[in-house]
Amino acid sequence: MRVTAIDQVELTGTLTELSVTWVGAPARRGLPVGFNQGNHLRAQRSGRGAWLAGTVTLPDAHPDPSRVAGAVARLLGEHDALRASFTVSVVPTQDVFDATQLQVRPRVVGRVWHGFVESLLTQRCRAGDVPGVFFGILDDTVICAFDHAHADAITIDLVLRRLCEYYIDPTTPRRPTLSYADRCLTDAAAASSPNRCDDADSTRLMQVWHDFFALTEGAVPAFPLRLGAGRAPQRTVVVPLLDDSECTDLLPDSSFATILSALAAAVADVGGPERLATLIPIHTRGPRTSGWHSTAGWLVSNAPVVVNAGDPNSATTWLRHASELAGLPLDHVLTQCRPHLPTEDIFMVSYLDYRKFGPALPGAQHISAVTSTDTAQFWFTRSDSGLELRVRHPARPVADHVIAGLLTALHGRLREPRPVALPAP
Template sequence: MAHRYREPVLLTTLANLRIPAGRLRRWSATAVGEGAPHPVGPSENERFHLEAVRAGGSGWLAVTVEIRTAAIDPDRLVAAFRAVVDHHEVLRSHFVLDVDGIPHRRLHRRGDISLRPVGTVHALDERGIRDELAEAVAGCTALSPASHLLAVVEHGDTCTVVCAFDHCYVDAHSLAVVAEDLVAAYGGEALPPAGSFLDHLVGTAVTEPGDDDPGVRGWADFLAATDHTVPEYPVDLGVTPGEFAPSRIHVAEVLTRAEADAHTESGTRRRVRTYPMLLTALAQATRDHGGPDRLPVVLPIHTRTDGDSSRSVGWCVANAPVVIDAGPVVGDDPERVLRAATVAVADALPLAAVDLTTVYGRFGHLLRKPRHDVFMVSYLDYRRFTRLPSLHARHISSDGRADDLQLWFWRDDDGISVRARFPDTAVAASLVTSVVDDLVARARAAVPAASDAAAAPV
C-alpha cells in the first residue's frame, strides 16, 4: 500500500527535505560576552542529550516555514528572529563544562544575541541547498553561545525560511511555537505571552520520591513485567545489539480528517481515546509480524499545562512506560481491547512524574538496555496552533544513526499521520513498511460507522 506525505505539517529529516532550487541566504548567531551564570542547571533531558552528543550522536532540530513573497526583507527577517530569541530565554542560554565535565548554564540578556550573514547570496539546486544546510546545522550546539541557524531560500513567489537549534533548546512543540512567532514578528505583530522554560524547570523540581511513591511502584511493576529490559522493538530490524546503521524514515497517512473526527466524536461514548487506539493498532501489527502479544513501549509526554506555558519553548517532555495488550487474535470484542488500552495509557501517564534519574537510581542495578535508542511512540496534536496550517511548516530532525524503531504520530487539520524512524537495513525497511501498512489498516478498521458509534454502550 502506498502512503503519501501529509501537509501542511510534516515530520522529516534533512536528507528527505525538499526545497526547490533558489537563492540561499544564511546567518549565524553570535552573542556578546559569555553570559551570566544561571542557577538553573541542565534538565534531565538536556543532561542526557549533552552526554549523547559527546558520545558521537547528533543533536539538532529545525523547522521550515513558507512566507509568500518573491524576495525576503533580510533586515526584517533578522529582526524577527532576534525577537523570537529575546522572547524565549532558553534560546539565550548555553552550557559550559567545568574541569569535571559537569555542565553549568549561562544566560545572555535580551539584545545580546545578534546575527551576521554567512557567505554570499547564491543560487543553488535542491541538493546544493541540502548540502549547505547540513554543513551549517552541524554547528548547532548548546555548548556554545547562540549557535542557532537562520536561513532563507527565495524561489518563485515564496520564500522558505529555516531555523535550526540544538535539541537542548527545543522539542517538537517548541518548533511549532517558533514557526508561528517568527512569522508574526516578521509581520510586525507583538508576540503572545510565553512561559519561561527555566521557570518551568524550577516549578517541576521535586524531592526524590520514596519507595512507596505510587509512581515509583508503577515503574517497578512495569520493569518487573518486562524483565527489567528497557523497551526495544521486539522484531528483528537487521542490527545486532551494539551496532548502528544510518537512520531512515517512512511517513504515512493513517486516518483522513473525516476518519479521525469520527473516532474522536465517538470516543467518550465508547470509552476509547485516539492515542491508545493507535498504540493498539501498532501492537497488533507487531504481533502480526512475529512480535509478542504484549508490547512494552515508552511514551514521551509533554509537561506543558494550559495558559502561557503552551507557548513556551524548551524541551518539556517526560517519559511514561506502558504495556499495550494486542488482545486475542480471534474471539474477543475489539472494543474491549481498545478500552483496555485507553485505561492502560491513562494509568501510565502519572508515571511520567518520576524522572529517569530516579528510575536509574532505584533500578539501575537491574536494568538491561540492549540498544542505544529506546522504543518510543509519540503523539502531537498540531490543531492547537492556529497559524501553523498556513505556513507549510516542516519539522526536521537530524538524520544521524539508529539501532531501534521510534514512531511519531501527529494530528493536523487533514487527519493523522505517522513517521517511523529506523535503522537503514533491508530487513528493517521491508518490516517497518509492512508493519505501518498493517497499522493503518487496523486504525481505519477501528473507526466506527455512524450507526455503530450511536449504538455503542456508555
C-alpha cells in the same frame, strides 16, 4: 505541520542567513541542565549529536531580510532556552546570554543546494558551540534550526508561529513566557532534596513504573521485531495513514489509544507478541493556562504503556497515568527501578496533535537530523490533512523488510470498522 527528516525534503534555493552572534560574556554561568539535555549532551561527547529544524512559508514571495532579522531577534530575546550555550561534558552545564547581548544580521549566501544546507545546519547547530542555532531565508521560506539541547518538538511549532506573527505584524503583543533556565535550577534543587518524591502521590505513581518493569522483566522494552544487531545509519520513512475524513470516521476522541492498539495488532500480525510495551513522550508544560505553553525549551518526560493487540482500552488504562507521571522525575524513576537498557536508543511511540496549537501554518515542516540508530521509533502526527507517521530505524535489509510489512499491516488495522455502541435497553 509535516513531521519529516532532512533526507526526505529538498532545501534548495537562494539563501540569506540571519547570522546570530552574542556580544560579551554570558550573563549567567554554570547553570544546571535538564534531564533530557544532560543525556543528549553526554551522547554528543561520543559523536551522537542531533538537531531539530523547522520551515514555514512567509506571505511575501521575496521576504524582507531586515524584517525577518527583527522577528528572529525578538523571538530569541523572549526565550532564554534559545540563548544558552552548553558545556559538553560528563556533568553538562549551560551559560545563558542576556537578550541585550544579541545581534542578528542578514548575510547573503546565494544560490545553494540541499547538501550545502544540511551541512550548514549540522555545522551551526552544535551544543558546544555558540550560538548553536540557525535562522535563514530560503526563497520565500524561513528555516530555523537548533541543537536538540535548545528545543523539543513543541518548541519548533512555537518558533515558526512566532516568526510568522512577528514578521507579518511587528507590533504583535508578546505572549507571557517563563524562564527555562530558572526551571532547570528549580528542578536541580528539588533533585538534591532528601525528601524528594516521598509524598503519597509520588509513591502511587512510582508504583506504575514498578508495575511496568515487572511486566517487562526489568528492562526498558526493546522493539519486539528483529531489525539486525547493533547501530546502523538511519532510514527514515514518512507515510500518510489516514486523511482527515478517515480520521473523523475511524479515530475516536481517544485517538492515541486507538493508534497504539492498531500498532500492537500490526506488530502481532507480522510475527511479534500479542502485547506491546513501549515508552511514550509526554510534555511537562502543565495545563494550557500555564506559561510554559508559550515557552521554548526541552520540556518532555516519558510514560510507560502496555497495550494488547487491537484493544484500545488496555492502552487507555496506562495513558490515564501519563499526565500525572510528567511530574515524576525520570532520574528518580531510574534510581528506584534500575531497568536494563537492551539498546542504546529507546523504542518509543509518540503522538502529537498539531491542531491544538493553532491554525495550520503554510509550508510548515518539522525536520530532524539523520544520524544512526539501533531500534525503531515512531512519531504519529495529526493535522488538518489527517494522520501521518514518521519511522526511524536502522538502514539494513532485514529492518527495511520488517518495517515495510509492519506499515502494510498498520494501514489495514487502522481501517478496521469501529464497534457501534448500541442504545441502552
